[in-house]
Amino acid sequence: MDLDSSIIIIGAGTWGCSTALHLARRGYKNVIVLDRFPVPSPISAGNDINKIVEEGSFSSSDDPEDEDVSNILLDLATKGWISDPLFTPFYHDTGYIVCAHTPAGLEQLTTHEGITPSSTDFEWLSTPADFRATMPPGVLTGSFPGWKGGFKRKGAGWVFARGALVAAYEEASRLGVIFITGPDGDVKSLLSSPDGAITGAETASGSKYTADTTILAAGATAPQLLDMKDQLRPTAWTLAHIKMSKEECALYKNLPVLFNIESGFFMEPDATNGELKICDEHPGYTSFLPATKTSIPFSKHQIPLEAETRVREFLADTMPQLKDRPFSFARICWCADTPDRNFLICRHPEKKNLVLAVGGSGHGFMHITSVGGFVVDEMEGVLDARLKKAFRWRPETAIARDWTDVQNRRGGPNRVMDFGDVGEEGWTAIPAR
Template sequence: MDGLTHDSSILVIGGGTWGCSIALQLARRGYRDIKVLDASKFPSPIAAGNDLNKIAEEGNPPMDDSDENYTWNRIHQMSMHAWLNDIILKPFYHSTGFIMAACGDEAYKHVLDYAAEEKAELLPLNTADDFQNTMPKGVLTGSFPKWRGYWKKKGAGWVFARGALEAMYAESMRLGVRYVTGGHQGKVDSLIISSSAEDVKTVSGAKTADGAEHKADYTVLAAGAYSDQLLDFKKQLRPTAWTLAHLPMSTKEARLWRDLPVLYGVDRGFFIEPDEDKHEIKICDEHPGYCNFVEVDREVRSVPFARQQIPIGAEHRMRLLLAEVVPHLADRPFSFARICWDADTPDRFFLIDRHPEVSNLMVAVGGSGHGFMTNPAVGVLAVDALEGVMEPRLQKMMKWRPETAVGRDWYATQDRFGADGKIMDLSIVKDWTSIGELDESSKSSVSTTV
């Protein structure tokens, strides 16, 4: 950007998965005046990265020279290089391997297509014994009805998400990044936008709920699903939610379940080994996603909200996954549950670009389900975009592109499977689990109205 120097003031809106990564990369490149705003105290209870674990995979050399394949491979390469080598991040990556499978025919075709692009050695899994033998005796006790897939023993695993997020936060603070978080002082109500006589718009910071104005030379909007409430993205973002729960385990069980490959059923759900502190295992059901469709200014939009509960339907799907895979745990009560928001772009490529019509504003949004695994790369890409040095092929795929959202189908499943194969609407969900309740600390951080 013209005029950008290491002395320029930079405001990052959003202190979650991407915001922390961007702030850290800015500080590492020598920028000295960085402020991050977030409505929640760190780590935010609604940040997708504030989680036990996330699946991580290394990239593959592209099957062809298309921009699409090149971009994903490059992003994965950048990310995995950081997970394996960055002194801050490498303690949190666990190279345990990855099992990918499906029950339905359409979902299984997706598995086969995915496997066809793999360069690593894959072991076919077609029977209950095949699946059970991927883990120590006594872990997988289910009959795996209709399950088919493969085992990728190397080149994949999982990341201790919350630990990595906390490490990025601490290192960015050590390097001088200032965080203003929690309550009205951190909750951004609006961008500060001015227009010239020639109708040229410029962002000069943001206004928070306490009335304070946070001025900056450059502003980076990286507030995840909430970003859609601060800027007109011309339908490029669809806030979409998924569901997770924690299952408590004994010390003996947790010991048996250590260092397991990730088990992922593309139309059932997944789990990863228990955490070391509480001995809880995260269970996720797999589905195209939940939206919260409401009418805003005569248009239907999905508006995120925080809740430490999940729909009863989600719990039923999680219980089905457990019954088919680990039936000895299928009836154990959950200890925690919540909905987890992301924002889908129409093509599921990230949106990381300088705004073409608003000066001094950059957006880094649209995780589309890939946000945490690739978050080390996102920090690099976002600062590259701010400096105007992003690799041209990557910039082409992640640019501001409202033309892709013209006539957008809000109910598009975007190559996801599970549940009834449809996007579900939280605005009509009546029955929720009694595991938790609406998170009091985040009621004011993500509004259900604009």
């Protein structure tokens, strides 16, 4: 590769914008990003008011090489959030509470998350009074039935996700990256030469873009453009917002993140709209078409009524004063799980000139500061050997894949659900903004 090489990125979400930014920062002069929607896309998981970020990591693997990968990812992501002037304004080191409330959940908390009464990084919380004392009076008024967990006062918190995503886009644009959206950017197929090499992409308008290298960063929609050999499972989660008063926003400002790995989480209200986001925790939803093995993502600014019930149950345990408030906004949010939840960042072994940047597996946004660097390293042939092994093309891990595998996630019915079982009448009816 040289700096004048032509490069197409398919997808202007979290990883597409991060890759565009890192390419531009390294001096690449001929980069085009294609997407159906302008940044921030209404269907991008990164188009969100907040995401959890930790400066600590816990691995469920006994493989030292996997632990090395976890630490590399953590160190580079953290470096970006605390030292890159582009991203530091969006990181809020407010602290982080992580907990559970059933024997199975507490076992996972201690075994997989490494949080126990003797943890050095976390203060152990075991009574309702312990939980209420982590925030100002009047916030946590619930009874926290059976809840136990740890409180990390520093080195964790949340980031303004949409702000970071837009900042990456704007800086990449300033440095010369061209973003094409609408029908001209809505990629429908990859272009290839007679020998099978990928030469670019064709969009909904019929426009064809050719390049020396094509980077597929299309997230959950990637399987619609390329046979991923069952390595990606498009999986969705659910979120809801509640409108808060000015007085409530002031009371809730700078609160630590509260995350129960079995029921949900919340962070402080966003500064723009004064809305509190609550997510109900569960192993995710798929959207499998009949008689296929493909989960097809779709956009919807509503959530299943069963998800609303879970959100309100979480509020009843933590902030019952809010449990009956109407939702001001809700939506489903898509990601793509690999079988082992490691990223898939590699050159395609058969399709020359195609680089893959997919498989966020529910933890992709935290790495917006650094993931584009991994993609460019792979394109240039200099990716760290440990990352290269972890991120490789690995269809052998998806043979006879169990599409209902919860992948160490808990909550709700403790199983992967499918939107096909919800039914037309099983959704909220929140008025459009």
